[in-house]
Amino acid sequence: MTTTVAFQGEPGAYSELAAYEYFGAQIATLPCSTFEAVFAAVGEGRATHALLPIENSLAGSIHRNYDLLLESDLRIVGEYHLHVSHCLMAVPGASLEGLRQVHSHPQALAQCQRRLREMGLEAVIAADTAGSARLVQQRGDPTIAALASRRAAAVYGLQILVAGMEDNPANYTRFLTLTRSQENTDWQEDGDYKTSVVFSLHNQPGVLFKALSVFALRDIDLTKIESRPIQGQPWEYMFYIDFVGHVRSQVCQRALDHLGELAPFLRVLGSYPRHHG
Amino acid sequence: MTTTVAFQGEPGAYSELAAYEYFGAQIATLPCSTFEAVFAAVGEGRATHALLPIENSLAGSIHRNYDLLLESDLRIVGEYHLHVSHCLMAVPGASLEGLRQVHSHPQALAQCQRRLREMGLEAVIAADTAGSARLVQQRGDPTIAALASRRAAAVYGLQILVAGMEDNPANYTRFLTLTRSQENTDWQEDGDYKTSVVFSLHNQPGVLFKALSVFALRDIDLTKIESRPIQGQPWEYMFYIDFVGHVRSQVCQRALDHLGELAPFLRVLGSYPRHHG
Structure with a gap:
């Protein structure tokens, strides 16, 4: 398939x-x-x-x-x-000196602000980076450029004039x-995995501390915590946590059982191989 | 002054x-x-x-x-x-039956989606709610309405046709x-305050748990935790915490001294009277 x-x-x-x-x-x-x-x-x-x-x-x-x-x-x-790296691209035959405008998504324009100012180019907002590359191709005007991925240049037959336009390379x-599958990924005892979970908590003093204790007391490393509002319950939150480990390992299973004692709602979103880099 | x-x-x-x-x-x-x-x-x-x-x-x-x-x-x-409550407003003399379009900020339109669908009105995106009210006034067209605050209706001389348009009243x-003042607000020992702080943490297992322990071990109630990326340090975060208490109380001062032992960066953003409701 x-x-x-x-x-x-x-x-x-x-x-x-x-x-x-x-x-x-x-x-x-x-x-x-x-x-x-x-x-x-x-x-x-x-x-x-x-x-x-x-x-x-x-x-x-x-x-x-x-x-x-x-x-x-x-x-x-x-x-x-x-690794997100923005390329400045225009129609084949265009030159850096002849450029007047650059089109892209506001975030890409913001991330290349310093370089664009140095180059004296006018920034024009587009709905997305690839769409701005398509627009440059359709217009065929050598005075306008797009900020988009290397792949967008290939898709729309554009020429990359400058690669790595971003002010901050990190x-x-x-x-x-x-x-759709409800199966977890294969698990090997010595594998390197992450698990994502989402849970709610009762609004009680110290309850988030207790929730994090189920991981800390088992030396399970958290890599991310995020909270989102619960609709209709002002100032109450769903917590999203990513931690190192696989839901099929005994230590993670015990941590989640423990979390279940505290959390009125708890769902495992998945366990998956960790990507380093 | x-x-x-x-x-x-x-x-x-x-x-x-x-x-x-x-x-x-x-x-x-x-x-x-x-x-x-x-x-x-x-x-x-x-x-x-x-x-x-x-x-x-x-x-x-x-x-x-x-x-x-x-x-x-x-x-x-x-x-x-x-309490955010959106009013449907149009020029004086306009009627609900004659309306065709409603202009507003995308979030306000989304929050009134069900009511707007029932009323069969076309939604048109504007930069902000008050700006949409100003536009309705300037156009003078009784077939267009704005979704904005009660105050916007007063400012732009518009008539409120329906108040409380939002699908979810919470x-x-x-x-x-x-x-600008660097002074904290007045403090009374029996007062009801909140304090907002921001801090970074070393990227070590269990470090967020330890940071929250400085509050939990002193029975200090957290009301909000938020994290934001640190520029140039991928997957490292600044943590923003709101807790109940005033920075001038001894228990909060001790908690913050303790947090300072763990946090390479720590700043108190302010202590202020808590608003209930």
């Missing part, structure tokens, strides 16, 4: 690049206009996997996707850290791979 | 409404186009206070404002929970009041 990976954005988006880097070149990809549509594509079987950005090392969490993970019953089966986006 | 309160948005914005509810009717207000401009207005003395939305009970934290709190040296001196925004 072909691996078909749904992602949010247009062909050439960073999410599509991450899909190819994670799964390899032989996959099919399915562009979707919204994150909701990505979940639906996998839920309805039009795609085998979803690739979902969950956090950027400069901009922070993509909070909407935490909410969608909770609403959906897809399971996390992998993670991938993509720019990574963490993606999650999701499937 | 007149109290002048800087806020982000146009006259009639929810932030301006919160400013009047918090400070009273005798203040002057200073509309600013961005949150950065709000901080600058207070920093440069053009306003005595800033009123900054930090969290909505449905949409979650306004993360950009956490980053700005860290960058700025303004101090938090108050908090206010505004819609509150928490605002912080900021000033």
Whole structure:
């Protein structure tokens, strides 16, 4: 069966690049206009996997996707850290000296602010990075450029004038791979895994401390904590925690049993091989 | 000295409404186009206070404002929970039956989705709620309405056709009041206060658990935890914690001294009277 990976954005988006880097070149990809549509594509079987950005090392969490993970019953089966590097691209034959405008997503423009100022280019906001590359191709105007991925340049037949435009090179986006299967990934006792869980807590003094104790007292390392509001219960939260370990290991199972004593709601979103780098 | 309160948005914005509810009717207000401009207005003395939305009970934290709190040296001196209730408003003489379109901020439109669908109105996106009210006034067209605050209707001379348009009435925004003064607010031993702090931690197993222990072991109640990425250090975080108590009380001072043993960076953003409701 072909691996078909749904992602949010247009062909050439960073999410599509991450899909190819994670799964390899032989996959099919399915562009979707919204994150909701990505979940639906996998839920309805039009795609085998979803690739979902969950956090950027400069901009922070993509909070909407935490909410969608909770609403959906897809399971996390992998993670991938993509190094985000913006390329300045224009139609073949264009030159740096002839450029006037650069189109891109506001976040990409912000991340290349210093370089763009030095180059004296006018920034124009677009809905997404790959869409701005498509626009540059369609216009055919050698005075306009796009900031997008190396892959977008290939997809739209554009020429890369400058690679690595970003002011801060430590720019990574963490993606999650999701499937419909309710199976956990294979487990090996000496493997290196992460597990993602979501839970609620009673509004009592010290309750978050107690919840974290189930991990700390078993030397389980947390890599991320995120909270999201519970609709209709002002100032109460769902907590999302990523920790090192697999749900099938005895120590993690005991920690989750212990957490279940404290948490009125608890769900394991998945255990998956940890990506270093 | 007149109290002048800087806020982000146009006259009639929810932030301006919160400013009047918090400070009273005798203040002057200073509309600013961005949150950065709000901080600058207070920093440069053009306003005595800033009123900054930090969290909505449905949409979650306004993360950009956490980053700005860290960058700025303004101090938090108050908090206010505004009940957000959207009114459907149009020019005087307009009728519900004659309406075709409703303009507003995407979040307000989303929060009234069910009612708007029942009423068969086309939703049109605007930059902010108060700006949509101004547009309805300028157009003078009785077929278009805005979703905005009761105050926006008064500011722009519009007629409220339906109040309480939101699908979920448990819609509150928490605002912080900021000033330049580095003084803490008055402290009374039996007073009811909150304190906001921001700190970093070494990336070590169990370190967040240890950090929370400085509060839990002293029975200090946490009301909020938020994390934001540290620029240039992928997957490391600044933690923002709100807890019940005043920095001048001995128990809180000891907790913060203890936290300082663990945290390479620690700053108190302010202690202030707690707002219930």
